[in-house]
Amino acid sequence: MAPIQNARVLFGSIPETFPIPGETTLYDTSQTIDLETEPLNGGFLVKTLVLSLDPFLRMRMRDPSVKSYLPPFKIGAPLDGYGVGIVLRSETAGVQVGKYVYGLTILHQEYTVYPELGTLQIIEPHPGLSLTAYVTAAGMPGQTAYAAWKEYSDAKPGEVAFVTSGAGAVGTIVIQLAKQAGLKVIASAGSEEKVKFMQSIGADVAFNYKNTDTGAVLEKEGPIDMYDNVGGDIVDVAIEASAHKARILACGSIAGLNTGHAGVKNFHQIVRKALRVHGILILDLLPKYQADFYATIPPKLASGELKYTEDVSKGLSTVGDVFLAVLKGTKKAKAVVVVADE
Missing domain, CATH: 3.40.50.720 (NAD(P)-binding Rossmann-like Domain)
Incomplete structure (x- = not known):
């Protein structure tokens, strides 16, 4: 299979106030990937499907000398945050092709090889919910x-x-x-x-x-x-x-x-x-409540007992503009970017 585009959103500069699309966040299409031959080295290849644009990402757009509970983004490297992807290939025990992964370290790029699950987890989406729900009310x-x-x-x-x-x-x-x-x-x-x-x-x-x-x-x-x-x-x-x-x-x-x-x-x-x-x-709280959350909340969301809203944008190229809108409070609901269909 010939290499294909592997677009990504890079961290370009530390903003003084609001992040500037095209400067703070850079949409880059220079990278390619061969999905069949890309070395996994014991890891697994994920296609990114959904990204969550959360306010806390702004805190990570800081000078590395400023300490916090999450590490800063690195200039020239892709952003990462909560998201959902699907496994395309795997050499990792317990991570099967076709499974969905969710977590805090999903890179803002179309395809990524992860060396291990780390903070990611395998999720089994409720049949009555869209994947976008798993970075909003079910995430x-x-x-x-x-x-x-x-x-x-x-x-x-x-x-x-x-x-x-x-x-x-x-x-x-x-x-x-x-x-x-x-x-x-x-x-x-x-x-x-x-x-x-x-x-x-x-x-x-x-x-x-x-x-x-x-x-x-x-x-x-x-x-x-x-x-x-x-x-x-x-x-x-x-x-x-x-x-x-x-x-x-x-x-x-x-x-x-x-x-x-x-x-x-x-x-x-x-x-x-x-x-x-x-x-x-x-x-801090998730280890104690994660199992109870997944058993309780997704079914209530799927049935309509609990209601939620989403503001969905299409395409990785929208990340910079969507994130700025989140911080300025102009989004109508929780901001989600759909990177690709399955």
């Missing part, structure tokens, strides 16, 4: 919502939860878990379309934080017993509106990824109200 965002809720929510019927980015991939699941647990849910998002979606999945109070005073809403509808947050100035407002012994589930900080993270101005309230603040890293 890391859904896992984050489910595991954090199980581990830290300490939810009781009649309590009040406040969910920011309630139309996002994590917030969508949190709203529905909270309603199933008998809580009153206040949820915010950045557009009227997203407000309508939050109402459709059960939010009791849904509002657009861009044209509504969050503090006024929480004063009227609170105090809040649980807060699922993505950072920004709203954290201070939520702390002010928190009840005694409320729980704060900090699952991200997209609000400060490009402009810098502001400090909490009313930290003293955490002490005065005996608030419990939990930083959520799904990599």
Whole structure:
């Protein structure tokens, strides 16, 4: 078989604020691959099918001297992140041709030889779900919502939860878990379309934080017993509106990824109200909840008991533009890039 194109998205430069398509992220078609003869050296060859464009990737676009829980991208190397691929060839025990692999280290390129599974895992997709669901509600965002809720929510019927980015991939699941647990849910998002979606999945109070005073809403509808947050100035407002012994589930900080993270101005309230603040890293929680998650959530998504939305783009060449839209908050739902059909 003659070599074919193996397009990829390379990390071109460290951005000062928002990443710039064509500079920070470079779509490159110079590489080729022969799918039949490419050496595997004991590994396995994967065709990339679906990629997830998550806000945390911005944190990896940093100088290597800056430490964090995930390594930085390397200049000139492909991006990587959550994705789904299908195995085309394999010399790895337990990794069979035709199986789907999912995980945090799927390269942003069409075909990749992986030396071992490592952090990747074999998944068996539910017949009622598309593969895109496995990087959204049936993947890391859904896992984050489910595991954090199980581990830290300490939810009781009649309590009040406040969910920011309630139309996002994590917030969508949190709203529905909270309603199933008998809580009153206040949820915010950045557009009227997203407000309508939050109402459709059960939010009791849904509002657009861009044209509504969050503090006024929480004063009227609170105090809040649980807060699922993505950072920004709203954290201070939520702390002010928190009840005694409320729980704060900090699952991200997209609000400060490009402009810098502001400090909490009313930290003293955490002490005065005996608030419990939990930083959520799904990599820490997944070993405990992974089996339960896959047994519980995909069937509920497939049946429609749990609802979710996706904003799907086609083609690896769209990665740079899609990621910029994610960080600017202009995507209508969880951003997914379909690289190829099976």
